[in-house]
Amino acid sequence: xxxxxxxxxxxxTKVQTIRYYEQIGLMPEPGRSxxxxxxxxxxxxxxxxxxxxxxxxxxxLEAIRELQDLSDSPERSCAQVDxxxxxxxxxxxxxxxxLEALRVELKRMIGECRADRVANCRILEVLRDHEECLSDHDxxxx
Amino acid sequence: xxxxxxxxxxxxTKVQTIRYYEQIGLMPEPGRSxxxxxxxxxxxxxxxxxxxxxxxxxxxLEAIRELQDLSDSPERSCAQVDxxxxxxxxxxxxxxxxLEALRVELKRMIGECRADRVANCRILEVLRDHEECLSDHDxxxx
DNA sequence: GCTTGAAGCTACAGTGGCTGTAGGTCGTAT
DNA sequence: ATACGACCTACAGCCACTGTAGCTTCAAGC
Ligand SMILES: [Zn+2]
Ligand SMILES: [Zn+2]
Ligand SMILES: [Zn+2]
Ligand SMILES: [Zn+2]
Numbered sequence: 576x577x578x579x580x581x582x583x584x585x586x587x588t589k590v591q592t593i594r595y596y597e598q599i600g601l602m603p604e605p606g607r608s609x610x611x612x613x614x615x616x617x618x619x620x621x622x623x624x625x626x627x628x629x630x631x632x633x634x635x636l637e638a639i640r641e642l643q644d645l646s647d648s649p650e651r652s653c654a655q656v657d658x659x660x661x662x663x664x665x666x667x668x669x670x671x672x673x674l675e676a677l678r679v680e681l682k683r684m685i686g687e688c689r690a691d692r693v694a695n696c697r698i699l700e701v702l703r704d705h706e707e708c709l710s711d712h713d714x715x716x717x
Numbered sequence: 718x719x720x721x722x723x724x725x726x727x728x729x730t731k732v733q734t735i736r737y738y739e740q741i742g743l744m745p746e747p748g749r750s751x752x753x754x755x756x757x758x759x760x761x762x763x764x765x766x767x768x769x770x771x772x773x774x775x776x777x778l779e780a781i782r783e784l785q786d787l788s789d790s791p792e793r794s795c796a797q798v799d800x801x802x803x804x805x806x807x808x809x810x811x812x813x814x815x816l817e818a819l820r821v822e823l824k825r826m827i828g829e830c831r832a833d834r835v836a837n838c839r840i841l842e843v844l845r846d847h848e849e850c851l852s853d854h855d856x857x858x859x
Numbered sequence: 860g861c862t863t864g865a866a867g868c869t870a871c872a873g874t875g876g877c878t879g880t881a882g883g884t885c886g887t888a889t
Numbered sequence: 890a891t892a893c894g895a896c897c898t899a900c901a902g903c904c905a906c907t908g909t910a911g912c913t914t915c916a917a918g919c
Contacts, residue, residue: 609885628844628845631856632844633819637875661827664827685806702771716775737905
């Protein structure tokens with residue numbers, strides 16, 4: 576039986592994160608010691624490892640919930656699992672494309688600056704006026 | 718003089734977002750109509766356009782605050798502006814590298830799945846065990 | 860001048876995925 | 890028996906917004 580701290584160390588997770596996963600129903604409520612402290616077994620260790628690895632691959636907690644549910648019906652076709660992964664791949668590719676466009680624009684901006692005074696800094700000029708840009712980049716953020 | 722709604726339309730911003738920028742001190746407190754509604758001029762329009770364009774290029778609100786402050790000292794060297802942009806470029810490049818690794822791993826996972834049953838779905842196997850992966854990808858998220 | 864409906868106002872809660880803190884309790888080694 | 894680290898709950902905070910409720914103001918049409 577593992578304490579929450581030991582489980583945390585074994586999976587590279589913070590203690591609070593494990594409690595958070597329990598709170599949102601992603602991790603099951605574990606057994607407790609006589610004094611009320613959480614005690615975990617191998618099952619929970621595997622489950623948390625699955626969650627963490629999926630997070631590292633960029634899956635949302637919602638997607639992970641879906642994958643876990645699917646994983647509990649071993650006889651079903653894995654088409655839905657594959658669909659979740661495909662969707663994740665598309666999202667990653669879309670983000671890459673967007674960031675790649677930003678990269679080009681930033682690099683151009685920086686390359687055009689003659690390292691002079693703020694008054695005629697090319698970077699600020701571009702930031703003030705999107706007309707100076709070559710690509711679109713409608714949605715803010717990354 | 719522009720109402721907040723007109724300013725929002727002109728800059729492709731939501732009304733609430735403008736009020737939020739004011740709340741956190743990124744946009745100045747504007748004048749008000751007799752009835753207490755916000756009224757904006759060309760200065761505020763420019764300022765908001767700068768914020769929005771910087772956001773589209775992925776700068777954080779904190780970085781934008783810094784860029785605005787620098788922009789107010791036109792005689793200074795633009796080295797600091799360039800440094801902010803460089804840092805942003807590095808962050809974008811780091812994120813691309815990370816996402817690229819995820820992309821490869823996801824694609825491999827999906828490619829190896831023989832579209833059978835959940836019980837032996839390759840995708841779930843990889844998610845259960847990072848040993849199946851080729852790359853590291855320590856930090857969760859994207 | 861009056862009505863009406865869109866647009867504005869404040870204040871606050873919620874998003875995702877955690878992270879940090881305060882103030883108390885439990886477990887275990889000595 | 891005591892000390893101290895690990896645990897507990899509950900809640901606030903992060904980023905950059907977005908949405909809602911319940912009200913007030915503005916502007917166009919008559
Ligand atoms: Zn410059
Ligand atoms: Zn642009
Ligand atoms: Zn499969
Ligand atoms: Zn892996």
